[in-house]
Amino acid sequence: MEEAEACGVYAPVHALSYGPPGAVAVAPGDVHGTVLIPERCDGYCLGLDGRDGPNLACAQCGCAVATRIDDCSYWQVVWLDPRAVRLISADEPACRVLSWEALREEQPGTPPVEPIGAWSPVWEAAVAEALAHLLAVSDGARVVVPDGSVADAFRPTLDALLPSEPPVKSLALAGPSLSATVADIALVPRHPQTGEAWPYGAGAAVPLAADVWMYLAFNDNRRLLPASGGLPDDVYRDDPPPLLPFGPFRPDWEVFLSTLARLPEVRQPWLRAIYDHVKEHRDSRPFWWCLPNMAEKGSYRCEQ
Numbered sequence: 001m002e003e004a005e006a007c008g009v010y011a012p013v014h015a016l017s018y019g020p021p022g023a024v025a026v027a028p029g030d031v032h033g034t035v036l037i038p039e040r041c042d043g044y045c046l047g048l049d050g051r052d053g054p055n056l057a058c059a060q061c062g063c064a065v066a067t068r069i070d071d072c073s074y075w076q077v078v079w080l081d082p083r084a085v086r087l088i089s090a091d092e093p094a095c096r097v098l099s100w101e102a103l104r105e106e107q108p109g110t111p112p113v114e115p116i117g118a119w120s121p122v123w124e125a126a127v128a129e130a131l132a133h134l135l136a137v138s139d140g141a142r143v144v145v146p147d148g149s150v151a152d153a154f155r156p157t158l159d160a161l162l163p164s165e166p167p168v169k170s171l172a173l174a175g176p177s178l179s180a181t182v183a184d185i186a187l188v189p190r191h192p193q194t195g196e197a198w199p200y201g202a203g204a205a206v207p208l209a210a211d212v213w214m215y216l217a218f219n220d221n222r223r224l225l226p227a228s229g230g231l232p233d234d235v236y237r238d239d240p241p242p243l244l245p246f247g248p249f250r251p252d253w254e255v256f257l258s259t260l261a262r263l264p265e266v267r268q269p270w271l272r273a274i275y276d277h278v279k280e281h282r283d284s285r286p287f288w289w290c291l292p293n294m295a296e297k298g299s300y301r302c303e304q
Contacts, residue, residue, distance in 0.1 A: 011261040011275050022082040028068060031078045033059045036068075047071035054081050097193050100176035107192065109215030112153070113245045121252070126209035127153045128251035130187065132259035134158065134171070137185055137204040140270045141167045149216050150187065153249055156286040161274050173217050174200050189213035253278070253287040 004016060040055040041048055047070040048055055054064035056078065065084040070076045098106060112123045131154065134143065142162050145155040150173060174186035175198045188198040190207040197207035208216075260266050260275050278287065 008262050010264050011266045011272060012279075013258070013261050019079075020082050024080040024082070024085075025077050026080060028070065028076055028078050031056070031066065031068075034065060035059050037064060043071045045072045047074075049074060050079070054084075058084075095193070098191075100189075100191075100198065103189075103191070103210060104177060104214060104218065107211055107214065109213075109219050110211040111215065111219075111243075112149075112212075112249070113243045115243070117244070117246045119245050119249055122209070123153070123212055124250065124252040125255045126212040127249075128253070128256040129259045130154075130206050130208045131157050131251055132256050132263065133206045134185065135161065135260070135271060135274065136263045136265035137206060138162060138169055140268075141169045143169050143171050143185065145171050153216075153251075156248070157251060160286060161278075173213070174198070174202075174205070175213060175217060178217060187213065187216075189217075248286070250287055253282055256287070 004010070004013075007016060009016060034056040037055050037057050040052040042051055043049045048068050049071040050067040050069050054067045056066040056068050057063060058065050063084055065081055067079045067081070068077075069079070110120060110122050112120055114120055134154070135158075138158075140162065142164060143158045145151045145158060150171070154171070169184035171185045171187065172181045172183035173188075174181050174183070175189050182202050185204045185206060186200045186202070187208050188200050188205045189210040190197050190213075192210050197205060199205075257275065257279055260271075265271055266275050
């Protein structure tokens with residue numbers, strides 16, 4: 001227990017890394033001059049999962065320098081071992097940190113639905129992380145979500161995991177270029193360059209990836225044109241029709257649990273009960289299909 005807490009983990013997890021702190025994650029395509037270490041290339045299914053430690057070596061000296069992850073159930077990433085690599089200064093100008101106002105102009109947001117009709121994995125991961133933090137600051141009270149895009153992403157999980165009776169806490173978007181709002185809990189953007197959350201002083205703040213937050217706050221890509229075919233003049237239709245997903249939105253189950261396990265609040269009995277239940281029922285809605293209402297044991301709501 002003490003060892004896990006020292007590593008920032010407060011609930012049972014499948015595995016706990018004892019690797020050195022300070023590892024840097026980079027895209028596999030950005031890594032050059034390395035070769036695989038054959039005897040460390042085990043994986044669960046169709047790739048490498050890093051179970052045997054660093055599996056990439058320097059092509060020149062043969063020293064193990066990184067761990068590549070690309071098994072089918074994991075995000076593809078290369079973790080640089082801080083014991084073998086170091087940061088060196090490049091003769092390039094420092095990257096300009098965008099202001100919140102400039103961020104809106106240059107990074108307007110990531111759409112929730114991909115062209116093929118699937119939900120964006122960026123949204124699934126970002127919303128799952130924010131949901132874990134939302135539960136932690138809710139203190140076990142019902143969270144009321146206003147209608148709209150925020151409700152589509154957050155309401156099903158919050159309604160399933162939190163009680164339906166009072167007390168109640170309100171949730172709202174807050175951030176740059178939005179009119180001032182007062183809510184018990186605010187969803188605020190996290191700056192993609194600095195990692196800092198937008199300051200919100202009126203209550204609890206839950207950070208959300210900026211590209212997802214920007215889309216929720218400002219995007220309205222519907223083009224409404226007067227309808228034809230003998231309909232009244234005040235009737236409008238979408239042109240083109242909005243892109244619709246194949247099914248209901250599902251936050252990423254693994255990201256949700258991983259984030260919740262690393263919050264000290266999960267040691268509270270009510271939140272630990274939610275963590276244990278979601279962990280044991282991976283096939284439950286909204287993470288899959290049906291999720292028992294935690295406030296009403298034995299009650300299942302399976303909306304199709």
